[in-house]
Amino acid sequence: MAARILYLxxxxxxxxxxxxxxxxxxxxxxxxxxxxxxxxxxxxxxxAEFGIAAEVLSRHYAVQFDEQQNMQRGATDRTVARYLFDPRHMLRDIGKLRRYLARVDLLVNDSFHPALLVMGCLPGWRRKIVHVYGASLRQALQSNFHGRLPAWLARAFAAAIAFELGRARARLQHDFAYLDASETAPGSFNLPTPVALAECPAGLPESCVALYLNPHFRDPALAAGLEQGLAQAGLASLRVGEGYAGRAGWLAHDPRWIDAAAHSALIISAPGMAALSVAQVYRRPILLLVSDQPEQLSNARRAAELGLRHEVLVWRGDVAHFAEQLAAASRRLAAASAGEAPGAGRGHAQQRLDAWADCLLTLPSSGETGRVER
Structure with missing residues (x-):
């Protein structure tokens, strides 16, 4: 019988x-x-842009950011606290997920949804729950209260997260630096971040820049700085960002962005795991827009350690200065990639997807990895 999987x-x-x-x-x-x-x-x-029909579990849990993608820690703490302690929120979601759980073989938690962290450590439910998360995101979560609460409370929070993750059926940790899939302990796997299969794009100039900003970027001055910098560098661009939907020259979504990125002169994005993986797999230089988001700051530091061709740019509110910096960095990175093809990137991307699918599909039939329910 086909494996039945619920992916949150x-x-x-x-x-x-x-x-x-x-x-x-x-x-x-x-x-x-x-x-x-x-x-x-x-x-x-x-x-839906990628042909996936999804439903909303609930709208109560979310991490809060400002219009420049800086994490708002106080607002996030309040949102999470309301979610955890208001019986109309997490308890209601657990009830809904419990009904789903009875009909599936695996429930994948991507990434750190509190309801599934709780369910994943409780008897009867935990044997079906798989946590998926980035290595840097787990580190950022567990260190979230360091320096903000007394040391013993911060350590207790980190230990609680580790306990909740460790009790679940399995943990799939991904990172753009992992080259191969491996099982590091019973039920714990390291996998390279999955990357889409790129096709050869049509209708884009060879010197095109593939720019992607996630929805938290909404500052119009930042968009102006990006536009002016690319114009000064003489580079055409495909600009995608939900926060700039309706702005001239920008698209809210574009499923073909990966195709453009794989064949681009340059990628511009925040240092998320996905963007870094695209740059790595398709051998594209990347200009990283750094904001106050802990796991992405860690990613940017590790990009340097791994020798990924990149530069880092910080938005400080000065449009003219930012545009000049962006133009200079874009010229340097685009020149470094001139004439270089994506190589075997599509094959590497397929290997990553196969590794993930094979790993998930072995879990329903591989028992409890030696654990005993109590």
Whole structure:
């Protein structure tokens, strides 16, 4: 019988949703029956662009950001607290997920949804729950209260997260630096971040820049700085960002963005795991727009350690200065990639998708990895 999988992808940014659509298509191609849930109406619309019909679990849980993608820690703490302690929120979601759980073989939690963190450590439910998360995101979550609460409370929070993750059926940790899939402990896997299969784009100039900003970027001055910088560099661009929907020259969504990125002169994006993986797999230079988001700051540092061709740019509110910096960095990076093809990137992307699908499909039939329910 086909494996029945429920995939819950949070919609705080679009990396979780992109991974959900990639893995849903890969799993369905191997015969699995996959249902997708997310946490906002915008997330449903995003998934629909890729042919995935999804439903909203509830709209109560979300991480909060400002219009420049800086994480708002106080607002996030308040949102999460309301979600955890208001019985109309998490308890209601757990009831809904419990009914789903009775009908599926696996429930994938991408990424750190509180209801599934709780369910994943409780008898009867935990044997079907799989947590999917980025290595840097887990580190950022567990260190979230360091320096903001007394040390013993911060350590207790980190230990609680580790306990909840460790009790579940399995943990699939991904990173753009992982080259191969491996099982690091019973039920714990390291996998390279999945990447879409790119086609050769039509209608875009060879010197085109592929620019993507997630929906948290909404500052019009930042958009103006990007536009002016690319114009100064003499580079055409495909600009995608939901936060700039309706702005001239921008698209809210474009499923072909990966095709343009794989063959681009340059990628411009925040240092999310997905964008870095695209740059790595398709051997494209990337200009990283850094904001106050802990896991992305960590990603940017590791990009340097891994030798990924990149430069880092910080938006400080000065349009003219930012445009000059962006133009200079874009020229340097585009010149470094001139005439270089994506190489075997599509083959590497397929290997990553196969590794994920095969890993998930082995879990329903591989028992409890030696654990005993109590």
């Amino acid at each position: 992808a949070t919609a705080d940014a679009r990396g979780h949703l992109m991974r959900a659509q990639l893995l849903t298509h890969a799993l369905r191609a191997k015969g699995a029956d996959v249902t997708v849930l997310t946490t906002s109406d915008e997330g449903v619309a995003f998934l």
